[in-house]
Amino acid sequence: MIESVSKRAFRGSSGTYNVHALELAAARERKLKGLSVTVRFLDDAEYVFHVDNRVKGSVLLELVYQHLELVEKDYFGLQYSEDSCILGNGSSWMRWLDPSKSIKKQLGNCQNQLYFRVKFYVSDPSKLQEEYTRYQFYLQLRRDILEGRIQLAPSTAILLASYTVQSELGDFQPEEHGPNYLSNLQLVPNQTEEIEKKISELHKLHTGQLPADAEFNFLDHAKRIDMYGVELHKAKDNAHKEIQLGVTHLGLVVFQNGVRINLFSWSKIMKISFKRKRFFIQLRREPSENYDTLLGFNMETYRSSKTLWKSCVEHHTFFRLHSPRVRRKFPLSLGSKFAYYGRTEYQTVSEVRQRGILERKFVRSPSKQLVKHTICPPPSLEDKGKIGIAPARPPGPYAHKITSLDTKEPKKAWTEDSVDRRISDDDGGFLEKTLEGPFSPGLAARVISYADEDPPSPTSNGLYYTPPYSVSQSPTSQLADDVSVTIVLHPDEEGKYGFNVKGGNDPNVPILVSRVAPNTPADKCVPRLCEGDQLMQINGHDVSHALHQEVVNLIQDARGISSGKLVLVTKPAASYRLSAEFEEPPYQYVPAGGQDPPSPGDALKQSMLLLADGLASGALIARYETLYRKHPELTCDESCKPHNINKNRYRDILPYDCSRVVLKNAPNGDYINANFVTMSIPTTDTSNVYIATQGPLPSTAEDFWQMILEEECDLIVMLTTIVERGRAKCHKYWPEVGEAMSFVNVEVRSVREETDESESFVFRDFVLTDKETDQSREIRHMQYLAWPDHGVPDSPRLFLLFTERVRKARSRPDAPVVVHCSAGIGRTGVLVLMETALCLMEAGQPVYPLEIVRTMREQRSMMIQNASQYRFVCESVHAAYCEKKVM
Incomplete structure (x- = not known):
């Protein structure tokens, strides 16, 4: 039996080991090391991630991307609010999580709530190869509209809402969709019965569009909105007038009272810099000018000035450079050492094109429930950087998750049995006289920039030079020039591949893909065959200078073999400039009520009907671009x-x-x-x-x-x-x-x-x-x-x-x-x-x-x-x- 001894007996001992104290310290350390972060996704689902508090933001970002199984991940980021942070200044502006800095240092003592958001708004949705990526963009823009961060004309809001309805409810069915079938869906701010009626009328015109098509059309129209992808920063000009500055893929945009008044494109900007509360841009000198133009803006605080400068650095690097600049260490350098070191858009597009597209299934999130008479008015322009989550239906479990398919020839998650698949020409199998259908994600619209736009070097805390840039040096154009795509097609049960070709009138006129029919082998192949692609080889035969009939014969010969395998080597449409041969009218207007088509004497009236329809649907602007x-x-x-x-x-x-x-x-x-x-x-x-x-x-x-x-x-x-x-x-x-x-x-x-x-x-x-x-x-x-x-x-x-x-x-x-x-x-x-x-x-x-x-x-x-x-x-x-x- 061990007898009890007094504490005095340990005082003279030669050595002690305090087990209990060390156990408590270790427990505290383990507790401090672990960090639980809740991320809220664009469909309002939430997920808790456990990370070490010493890791950098890039670790958490990678966990989020893996959780979503997101491939084109570089367009997205995580935001957090400084409202409840000790490190913050009391403002409610959102901050982007910096991948290169410690998570704990950035979040401080916040409630560890982050929001998954689009950080870099793509200039054209056709650049997004994955349907799931386009869906995330669609969710983000829908949220931007409902929360008032994007102000748009009522007609545009109604058109975009009609695409949302088509995506969620499918084709309009009179027996299913009664007079008030939209009354429970939150589609636009300040929604009324009159607005719902107009949305319904446009919804009826979208028959045949799959959810992916409707969402692509939504994005294609949204990209033309002045405030598309703009996060506003409050500032004052030299006359002390209140303005807002925003950064986009085009450059620096200036707004006043919600109206865009100026755009300083990256091609016109030489330097961007800041010093304390002043933000500067130096413009490229025109041939007719003998002076440099330096523009200065007064920001609210030093931090807001630096935040805008960092946003410019990131957007310019992401959208205009092939790769981030090499990190250089200058021990005695002054000013901010911040730079963007993630992947650029060029690198993202290159990787996805070389890897190919993996067909996926995922569950789409429904629209938020509309609570009548309680819709909040859109926030003011000053509140547009703030987070405001509208009430929503609880998302289903795993609503944000996707499932990969390993089948060799994947099927779409959404199919449409009623799609007309009759194809009857010998140029690849597409009916030329089909009515103009919905936009296809493969049709790359041109990015229109201003030619004579008004898109700065003081000693500063931050200085960033924009490298010389020209059309010939465009990342997009160089990507297309350097990449040839191999596409393998097998005919369907009717022996058709599903595409048309044009050109080849003489050896100097290239052979181009003129149409791709929906839900055909040419549309479902990975990578997809796109309108405007130039055919370089067919089953090993060089057709870069072939005549049209030679190409048709090669395609017909491929059908004759047992497997019907057609191997095409194409040059993507972005690699050359081609005038899109759209002819107005693209279809013939037929009056309601089964009346006869208008006579030639009514041609003016018919053209005005087409003009009105084109303005309402947005097709008129799409053809212009x-x-x-x-x-x-x-x-x-x-x-x-x-x-x-x-x-x-x-x-x-x-x-x-x-x-x-x-x-x-x-x-x-x-x-x-x-x-x-x-x-x-x-x-x-x-x-x-x-x-x-x-x-x-x-x-x-x-x-x-x-x-x-x-x-x-x-x-x-x-x-x-x-x-x-x-x-x-x-x-x-x-x-x-x-x-x-x-x-x-x-x-x-x-x-x-x-x-x-x-x-x-x-x-x-x-x-x-x-x-x-x-x-x-x-x-x-x-x-x-x-x-x-x-x-x-x-x-x-x-x-x-x-x-x-x-x-x-x-x-x-x-x-x-x-x-x-x-x-x-x-x-x-x-x-x-x-x-x-x-x-x-x-x-x-x-x-x-x-x-x-x-x-x-x-x-x-x-x-x-x-x-x-x-x-x-x-x-x-x-x-x-x-x-x-x-x-």
Whole structure:
């Protein structure tokens, strides 16, 4: 028996080991080491991840990606709020989890709640190869709309909601979908019965679209919204006006009162930097400028300034570079050492294309339940970086999980037995005269950027240089040039592969895939055959210079063998520039009620019905964005000669050689950045001739007036102001009233100037005198003041009024009308299209705006510069038709 001893007996011992104390310390250490983090996903499901608190954010991110089985993971990230953090400053703005820093250091004593979100919004959903990735983007954008982070027009919100309904409920079924079948779904903010009725009407038009198709269409329309993918940062400009700055794949965007007022593209930005609460950008110098433009913005705090700077660094690296810059260690370097070291978009797309697409099944999450009369109004612009989770139905277990399929020829998770699979031509098996169907994820729409956009180096805490970049160096284009895709097809039970080819009229015309039928081998193969892909080889035979009939014969021969195996080596569509040959109308309008099709005399009415349908569905804008900006076969060599380069206001707005205006007796040579644009009106003798030109530079004002003299012009239409947003857009090439401006060959005297009551227009009268002959003539000058650069007029009524006044000002039908804005393509093209449409209406001829744009771009590149301008002029055309119809 062991007798008890007093504690005094241990005091003189030579050694002790405190087991109990060490056990308690070890337990505390184990407790401190472990960290439980709850991640909330885009479908509102939550999952708890257990990590060591010393690990970096990249470990947690990888666990999240593995949990979702997400392949195209680099577009996503984790956000956390600083509301409950000791480290925070009390703001409720969201922070992105930094993969390179400790999780514990970033989260501090937060409640360890993170949100899985899209961090880099892809410029085009067709770049996303996986259906599951597109679904995650769809969930994110749907959340952005419902929570008010994206403000959009009611018509756009209704259209997007109709795609949500199609994805969740499928085709409209009258026997299943009663009058109030949408009343329990939360589809748009401030939802009403009237809005639900409009959504239902559009839902009926989406028959046949699978959930993946509807979600792709949702993304394809959402990408055109001004606030798509923009996280706003509050700032003030140099005039101390409240503005918001956002970063996108295009560059830095400036908003004021919810309206986008400027875009500084990455191609125009040289440096980005910050110092304390000041954020700076340095712009690339144009050929016509002899100074550097440095723009500064006042941010709320030092941290907000640095956050914006870091966002710029990340977005520029991700979207514009092939790979992140190499990490370099400079022991004595000053300023922030932050850089983005994750994979870029180029690397992500390359890997997925080389690996191939794995077909997956997953469960889609339903829309949130709508609680009537309790919908919160959209948050203000200042609250758009904040998290606000709308009430939702509890998601089913594993709703966010996906299941991989190991079958050699995977089937889609959603199938449609009613899809018409009748294919009857010999070019691969697709019926050419099928109506225009829903968008296909394989159809890569072109990314439209601004050519003359206004997209900075002080000592700073952070400095980032944007590397030189050109179209030829585009990551996307280089990817396509470097990658050839091998596709293996087996015929279906009808012996068809499911695709069409075109081209091959001569050996120099490539063979291209013109159509891919849904749910056919060409559509379901991995990787998928896409419209616009160029065929390079067929079963080992080189067809890069083959004729069309040779290709058809090779395809037919493949059907004849027992296996029917067809091996295609293709060059992706993004690797070359091709004018998409969309012809309006893509289908024939059939009146409701089984009436006979409209007669030829009703062609104008039919075209207006098509125009209205295209505006409502968004198809009109989609076709516009596939049209080439510059004709691939027309040269601009004269403009690139050394002695002419500095005569161009913008380096990428150049006149075609075949239609350029040639000066005969100009002191500075025969070149001017201007093109003849002729618009003929069918069934009439009318041909409106324009000279589309850039706003004159100080060095080209003499050439401009020489052109007016030689071409005998008597009307000048100016669609810009002298200075816009602090940058010169056009040189003041005319004198003040009562004064004269003299050149070598001509003299210009201003005799009158008048501003209209709305202060939107200025009308001037000049007298132009030929010094050689001493002959004079009057020149009418009409300037539109209220038309923002890259934007649209505030009032369609004023725009139509101005266009009518231009038409009335024509004194001679054979004299060209000089039209210019800053670059001579955007606003210039809008006016030419509008006047052409009015002339067609008067002649009773149909109006197809896309054909008018195509005709203009065959004579001057990039006419009508962006989708918002095209939509505006199409809406104005329809409004003019309705007004004339009422009158």
